[in-house]
Amino acid sequence: MSVNFLISQAKNIQIVIDENAAEIEALDQNIGDGDHIFNVQRGLKLVVELENDIKNLPLQKSLNMIAMKVLSGIGGSSGALFGTFFMSMAKTPDLDKNIDFNKACEMVITGINAMKERGKADVGEKTMMDVLIPVSEKLNELKSGNMDMKKGLSEIIKIAEDRMLGTKDMLATKGRASFLGERAKGHIDPGARSSQLIIDTICKSLINK
Amino acid sequence: MKKFINNVDDFLKESLNGFGKAHSDIIKVNFEPNFIYRKTKTKEGKVSLISGGGSGHEPMHGGFVGHGMLDAACPGFVFSAPTPDQMQAAAEHVDSGAGVLFIVKNYSGDIMNFQMGAEMYSGKNDSIITNDDVAVEDSTFTTGRRGVAATVLVEKIVGSLAENGGSLEECKKLGEKVNKNSGTMGVAFTSCTVPAAGKPTFDIGNDEMEFGVGIHGEPGRKREKIQASKTIVNNMLEAILDDLKPQKNEKTLLFVNGMGGTPLTELYLVYDDACETLKSKGVEITRSLVGNYCTSLEMQGASITLLKCDDDILKNWDSPVHTAAIRWGM
Numbered sequence: 049m050s051v052n053f054l055i056s057q058a059k060n061i062q063i064v065i066d067e068n069a070a071e072i073e074a075l076d077q078n079i080g081d082g083d084h085i086f087n088v089q090r091g092l093k094l095v096v097e098l099e100n101d102i103k104n105l106p107l108q109k110s111l112n113m114i115a116m117k118v119l120s121g122i123g124g125s126s127g128a129l130f131g132t133f134f135m136s137m138a139k140t141p142d143l144d145k146n147i148d149f150n151k152a153c154e155m156v157i158t159g160i161n162a163m164k165e166r167g168k169a170d171v172g173e174k175t176m177m178d179v180l181i182p183v184s185e186k187l188n189e190l191k192s193g194n195m196d197m198k199k200g201l202s203e204i205i206k207i208a209e210d211r212m213l214g215t216k217d218m219l220a221t222k223g224r225a226s227f228l229g230e231r232a233k234g235h236i237d238p239g240a241r242s243s244q245l246i247i248d249t250i251c252k253s254l255i256n257k
Numbered sequence: 258m259k260k261f262i263n264n265v266d267d268f269l270k271e272s273l274n275g276f277g278k279a280h281s282d283i284i285k286v287n288f289e290p291n292f293i294y295r296k297t298k299t300k301e302g303k304v305s306l307i308s309g310g311g312s313g314h315e316p317m318h319g320g321f322v323g324h325g326m327l328d329a330a331c332p333g334f335v336f337s338a339p340t341p342d343q344m345q346a347a348a349e350h351v352d353s354g355a356g357v358l359f360i361v362k363n364y365s366g367d368i369m370n371f372q373m374g375a376e377m378y379s380g381k382n383d384s385i386i387t388n389d390d391v392a393v394e395d396s397t398f399t400t401g402r403r404g405v406a407a408t409v410l411v412e413k414i415v416g417s418l419a420e421n422g423g424s425l426e427e428c429k430k431l432g433e434k435v436n437k438n439s440g441t442m443g444v445a446f447t448s449c450t451v452p453a454a455g456k457p458t459f460d461i462g463n464d465e466m467e468f469g470v471g472i473h474g475e476p477g478r479k480r481e482k483i484q485a486s487k488t489i490v491n492n493m494l495e496a497i498l499d500d501l502k503p504q505k506n507e508k509t510l511l512f513v514n515g516m517g518g519t520p521l522t523e524l525y526l527v528y529d530d531a532c533e534t535l536k537s538k539g540v541e542i543t544r545s546l547v548g549n550y551c552t553s554l555e556m557q558g559a560s561i562t563l564l565k566c567d568d569d570i571l572k573n574w575d576s577p578v579h580t581a582a583i584r585w586g587m
Contacts, residue, residue: 077458081473083311083337086453116342119373120290123311124337128369131341166369223365227393227403227475 344374
């Protein structure tokens with residue numbers, strides 16, 4: 049992982065999120081209030097715009113700048129959660145050394161754990177954590193095992209998709225959808241969908257590299 | 258979408274600009290990070306109250322900054338929680354040495370962002386979470402009830418105690434009491450349109466209403482055919498009384514709040530119906546508030562809040578206040 053990698057991924061994700069914006073917005077209007085997609089789009093735009101400020105900086109410093117930008121520029125739950133993600137990634141030790149795949153896994157796992165802590169949400173609550181926590185667990189397996197990286201990434205793509213679809217029939221117990229009770233059933237969680245798209249985009253670009 | 262907009266991206270900034278100009282005798286607006294604060298800095302040793310939340314609920318919260326209520330308010334984008342740097346900057350700006358009390362409505366985004374703001378602020382601080390909406394079932398397994406119109410009452414009553422020298426602990430305790438003594442139920446006839454979305458948040462038929470609606474247009478308990486005001490009000494009050502269970506002849510404050518698109522004439526009619534229903538149930542109304550205080554953009558509808566009052570609450574309700582939206586006694 050490098051600063052260039054972060055920027056190029058943000059650009060890829062921006063394209064995919066924009067392509068799926070109408071769908072995510074509709075999901076959010078079913079069970080939330082429709083702000084999620086705008087928050088995600090605003091956040092991606094801010095990160096992409098940071099390119100010139102961060103491209104020559106060390107990784108840790110760039111991650112902190114991304115974190116502050118995301119934290120102060122997005123708002124809502126997404127801002128706090130994604131800001132926490134980058135802030136915690138920046139706290140992973142030895143970021144000044146070469147970042148190999150295992151180290152990158154460790155960074156993402158650290159970030160997702162911090163999101164879980166911040167949002168106090170676990171799997172089964174119809175949020176983005178339903179996608180992110182299983183992905184983090186799989187990354188942990190990949191990190192310590194000998195599995196082929198591309199095969200592992202394909203499995204992650206599958207896990208993210210299954211877990212995203214799995215939020216459809218859940219009752220929400222966290223976030224705004226939790227106010228709906230039974231009425232939240234039958235709708236995929238918009239945060240789970242946007243997170244799955246992000247993971248899908250990153251994994252595919254690594255596989256095709 | 259028909260709204261007064263120049264450019265969607267400038268919506269909040271231009272609205273805050275206007276607010277600052279219109280109320281320059283009471284408040285000032287700081288941009289980047291955005292917060293509204295009292296023009297005259299609060300006296301040394303007074304607990305500072307800071308609230309905030311998504312925009313679109315005006316006059317909440319900026320309209321409640323001033324003597325006897327808030328010291329600062331942090332507006333987020335429309336219906337999106339404000340960011341931690343806003344709370345941190347506002348706290349640093351207004352803290353007068355007695356600590357900062359954050360008043361937060363119970364939504365995941367608000368809670369997380371306020372928590373992070375509180376962690377980033379090095380001074381003494383504490384928080385109250387409001388969750389007065391009886392439309393949502395409370396349970397330890399869920400996010401719980403929403404914080405809605407009673408937040409206005411909490412800000413007024415705790416604001417008075419802070420102005421009169423209450424400590425951070427005392428202010429928090431009173432705020433929690435007011436929240437616990439309040440119940441709110443809302444009804445919507447129409448949806449609202451978030452400027453960035455450009456279309457209504459939900460669809461609703463011409464003859465329908467959403468019973469138990471949230472202040473962001475979140476669905477409530479059920480979708481029903483519209484009925485006579487007396488019936489609607491009676492059903493709203495029943496839900497509130499079920500939850501609050503006031504004693505016979507217990508003193509209460511009755512607050513009829515407009516969602517933004519319903520005229521005052523109708524809100525007073527609702528107040529009249531509510532008085533009649535409460536009288537028949539032996540509930541004594543000793544204070545009132547009627548108007549648009551905790552709105553949902555242009556949504557048509559209203560909420561009713563009932564607050565059980567003891568002498569302490571009444572004294573702090575009656576004390577002088579001077580803000581853009583609420584002013585009496587000075």
